[in-house]
Amino acid sequence: MKLRFLITQKGLVLQSPTTEEILARAKSKKQKLKIFYGETYDDYGNTIDSMKYYFFVSELAKTLKQEGLETDPIILIADTAACRNVSPDLEKRYMKLGDDRTDFVKKVNKIYDLGLRILRMSEYINTKEFQDKREKIIEICKSDSGLMAAIEKTVPESKIEEERKKGFMYSFDEIATIIDLDVKIGPPREDLYDNIARELSRREKKNPLMSLFLTPSFPVGKNWAYFFSQEGIEDHGITAYKAGSKRLQEFRILPGLTKAEQAKSLIDNSFISLNPSLPNPVLDIGIICEMARRNLKKEFIQINLNDEFYSEKIKPTELKKYVYKALQEEILSKF
């Protein structure tokens, strides 16, 4: 598949650097181009929405390989970050959950032959190299009120005092993790971290990281009134990698946990609209299934589901049926 097609895929990619920018970065580097997606987790299971990111990181790497470019596609399980805000007695459990999430990514990697490198934050966070890098970032930020204000903005209002006491270490870990990357894949809400990392790189005269945002994730099985009530959900959706985001664990597809019957009911009861600016959780799951299919078959052809739906070639009821079948065949049956 051509890089241009991949990064302009409607219903999948929200914002991307241009083909030229990605190719120029890859060609100018002596080392492999670092393509990265990082996530935390909770104790409600592994989401299908995370798989969208695993597939995409892999497909971007494979597409660049076709152009003769070397890449390092990384999935980071941010276990240390996930444990940072939990009590010491919960820490053990959260590290164990990190094992579960890592096993899940390994399984996805194997089933779909994604060629991903899976990394855990705990593997590098205590290394001298990382700590030095983080110290340097903290030093620069603390000497610049604009940067510190930006750091504060990465924290929700409700947690600002708590984070201030902890010296905003969660945010600094995140920035130190991403600052040397080339292409960072993530949900649009991560822009705040990415912008700080880019600003620091500019000051250091280094190549700034490029952000590539995929479309937000939405709960399934929720009707129109739910979406009407959630102002702003169109822009940020819910947290893709946390099944319990907004306590909606009952409204997520969790491979290995969600039964076929349950998935059918969730899809059947999902809000669906012909307005492309509104959330479309069914279409989103459909696109993830198509990505699963093309990885299984190793046929990297463009996904047309978005265009076919919004041009009304597929009716909403037909889309629901199609997506359920694809979900069962390409994902649920594999776990």
Add this chain to the structure above:
Amino acid sequence: MIQDKERKAKEEYEEKKELVKKELDYYAEKMQEFGLKSMDRFLEYCPNPSKYMQLGITFAHKDLEIVAEAIADHKPWAVISGLNPSGPLHLGHKAIFEELLWMQKQGADIYIPLTNDESYTVGKTKSLAEARKIAYEQVIPSIIAMGFDPKKTHIFVDSDYPDIYNVAMDISTKITLNKAFGVFGFDKKEEGENPGTMFYRAAVQVAQILLPQYEEFGGPKPTIIPVGIDQHPYILLARDIAEKKGFIPPAEIITKFLQSLKEPGKKMSASNPESCIFLTDSPEVAKNKIQKAFTGGLFSAESQKELGGVPEICSIYLLLKYHFLSFEEIIKLKEDYEKGRVMNSDLKKMTIKYVQDYLKDHQSKLEDAKKNIDKFLLKTPIRSILKY
């Protein structure tokens, strides 16, 4: 002479445009002041919004979210919309009832308090009995004739449903006089201000709003009140008391009332018979009122062809918009009107026909409606507040 005519036409056009702007500014300012949300988001998500919502007649809301969830989940919810009986219903009332009919189709139970106590205490009728008579003989039959479902419509005349006064007493301790004066601005010297109006506005009116949430009607549930924007403070008072009583604060939708036939910016009002078309008007009376109505057109047909008309303040166009044309038809008519492709005479002719046909149809249903009044009356006694 020609230049004078042109200047005059332009002035008239600009004046009318200015009236439209003034109205828009007023609503925008009030929405901001009261923290109301526009209906845009609802229109994007709701699969079948009402015609009034689509046309921007119902244009703002507070807390519609809780009602939307009840609609989508098929859970119980209720609408409360009262009026004081002092004469027959007119086309302005019909607009409100059309919105209520849409809500009933979405699953709402409709509560319609007919406030003969208010009619009397504010001096609209000479006695409680007169207002009561109007309620039963004119108002209720007209409401029934509009096609409400008796199983989901609960009409009561305050005098004949004294339980409402017990409910008013029940909630009255949750309202301070200070608060009531703040909201209603009672004026000790004003005629028509008396203990009755005070008790009605500060307690009975709130009791009517909260009634569907009492145990006898299934307990707390989402409720909504369609109001004009100036009534928002009353809803705030009811929301405050609802919380104190452990009820769900009522939501509201804000509707632009149908404009008077005589004056832009004023609503149709029974107290000014020339401003409205009563549902009991004869075809001839209705025709005369329409012919004399204020329009958005210009003084000469030539000028109107050149400059176009101003539909937003045209009482005739608004009659068609509220009652007789579909969404698509009204969009087309507005464009034609603005571009001077429609003349007042054509518009009036068309409207007379629509109105006369509607009145004929409505009036033909009244006798039958009178026979069914009992099916619509709320009689449930409220005993939960008297338990000991």
